[in-house]
Amino acid sequence: xxxxxxxxxTSVAEASEILARHGDTARLYAGGTELLLAMxxxxxxxxxxxxxxxxxxxxxxxxxxxGALRIGAATPHRALEREPAVRERFPLVARVESDVANVRVxxxxxxxxxxxxxxxxxxxxxxxQIFDARVRCETARGSREIALGELxxxxxxxxxxxxxxxxxxxxxxxxxxxxxxxxxxxxxxxxSVGVAVAVALDDxxxxxxxxxxxxxxxxxxxxxxxxxxxxxxxxxxxxxxLGEAGRRAARAAEAVSDLHGAADYKEHLVGVLLRRAFDExxxxxxxGPRR
Amino acid sequence: MKIEREVTxxxxxxxxxxxxxxxPRLAACIPGASDVRAVEDGKRYAAVVADKVGPFxxxxxxxxxxxxxxxxxxxxxxxxxxxxxxDGLVKVDLDLALADAEGGTALRLAADIAVLGKxxxxxxxxxxxxxxxxxxxxxxxxxxxxxxxxxA
Numbered sequence: 001x002x003x004x005x006x007x008x009x010t011s012v013a014e015a016s017e018i019l020a021r022h023g024d025t026a027r028l029y030a031g032g033t034e035l036l037l038a039m040x041x042x043x044x045x046x047x048x049x050x051x052x053x054x055x056x057x058x059x060x061x062x063x064x065x066x067g068a069l070r071i072g073a074a075t076p077h078r079a080l081e082r083e084p085a086v087r088e089r090f091p092l093v094a095r096v097e098s099d100v101a102n103v104r105v106x107x108x109x110x111x112x113x114x115x116x117x118x119x120x121x122x123x124x125x126x127x128x129q130i131f132d133a134r135v136r137c138e139t140a141r142g143s144r145e146i147a148l149g150e151l152x153x154x155x156x157x158x159x160x161x162x163x164x165x166x167x168x169x170x171x172x173x174x175x176x177x178x179x180x181x182x183x184x185x186x187x188x189x190x191x192s193v194g195v196a197v198a199v200a201l202d203d204x205x206x207x208x209x210x211x212x213x214x215x216x217x218x219x220x221x222x223x224x225x226x227x228x229x230x231x232x233x234x235x236x237x238x239x240x241x242l243g244e245a246g247r248r249a250a251r252a253a254e255a256v257s258d259l260h261g262a263a264d265y266k267e268h269l270v271g272v273l274l275r276r277a278f279d280e281x282x283x284x285x286x287x288g289p290r291r
Numbered sequence: 292m293k294i295e296r297e298v299t300x301x302x303x304x305x306x307x308x309x310x311x312x313x314x315p316r317l318a319a320c321i322p323g324a325s326d327v328r329a330v331e332d333g334k335r336y337a338a339v340v341a342d343k344v345g346p347f348x349x350x351x352x353x354x355x356x357x358x359x360x361x362x363x364x365x366x367x368x369x370x371x372x373x374x375x376x377x378d379g380l381v382k383v384d385l386d387l388a389l390a391d392a393e394g395g396t397a398l399r400l401a402a403d404i405a406v407l408g409k410x411x412x413x414x415x416x417x418x419x420x421x422x423x424x425x426x427x428x429x430x431x432x433x434x435x436x437x438x439x440x441x442x443a
Contacts, residue, residue: 027346038346038347041409042378043347043377043409044347045348045376046346118345120417154345155416155417155420156345156347156417157344157345158345218416256416256419256420257419258416258419259415259416260415260416
């Protein structure tokens with residue numbers, strides 16, 4: 001690994017100014033579970049690393065009055081896995097977090113770091129999109145809040161400005177009478193496909209359907225064309241539409257043939273996992289399609 | 292990784308062929324290329340190709356050898372080089388075929404790209420996508436350059 005200088009700022013503004021000063025020779029450093037490995041391999045070089053864990057307020061989580069979960073960007077996966085408030089109010093988030101990589105990675109790896117590295121096989125990056133999660137981004141000059149899906153512009157690429165930090169992830173609760181499920185499959189350490197589904201039922205109808213697909217293509221993303229085939233339909237009709245919804249989602253995911261599988265195989269898996277996740281969500285709600 | 296593309300260019304075959312040998316103009320169509328020069332006219336060329344995906348940066352000094360040239364319809368070349376910073380090796384076998392087509396010339400490009408070393412193991416899907424993207428940008432740029440020439 002190349003040698004580098006380590007900054008330990010004590011405020012977001014200070015970190016932002018350091019980033020502005022050093023441009024693309026500097027990078028934020030949180031858990032280091034991806035960045036430092038890549039640097040040790042010699043795949044990435046930075047002259048300056050900026051430790052965000054020294055900034056007060058970036059670690060920890062709280063529940064808003066409206067039930068939204070606000071997660072400091074430097075909060076480790078392990079905290080999300082174990083925190084009673086998350087396990088009780090967002091059990092799927094806790095469950096998926098408990099299955100990220102391995103316990104050593106979860107202990108130090110942070111949710112914000114995971115999202116900002118934008119490695120295309122991230123589980124939380126896919127899952128949190130069905131909660132309509134937003135992220136707060138700050139510079140020394142101001143802040144903005146964007147939908148999580150907007151953060152990702154490509155593999156390893158985000159829309160963050162050079163001096164911008166992701167400081168908080170806001171996860172709103174699902175609508176009433178909702179359930180969610182996440183299914184993934186892979187043959188290597190990281191998943192080949194991840195599909196997240198949230199379903200809200202109202203009097204036998206699918207009042208809301210949210211689908212996110214990750215790992216398959218360059219970015220994890222919501223699948224509005226597939227969602228439209230389920231939303232507003234009766235449970236049986238929505239269930240009958242799952243085949244076409246899966247095909248639409250698979251097309252939109254821009255699957256790439258790589259070591260994780262051939263593109264057509266991944267597309268097939270999107271359909272399979274979509275159906276399983278949808279059925280699981282329905283089962284959680286005590287409703288199943290009549291087949 | 293094999294990439295194949297076919298584009299129709301609104302220019303006669305001989306002009307497209309000449310363009311492929313016009314080093315400065317062709318170089319301008321290769322994304323991230325610089326210092327493109329002829330080492331031995333018609334036989335060996337050199338170029339530096341740089342690219343960046345998020346935090347990953349690569350810079351390959353490439354040696355390009357023309358293996359076969361049948362004017363004005365077939366060209367085969369091999370390019371290779373090592374990125375010294377990242378320890379990555381890239382090898383490209385390129386096959387370009389020209390044929391008369393309605394409205395101009397059909398340019399068929401077949402590239403067999405191998406990325407080896409640490410770089411190859413890290414982000415295979417990124418490399419595949421980037422390879423496709425580079426080829427798309429190249430063929431589009433060649434078509435634009437030749438068709439704009441017509442307009443001018």
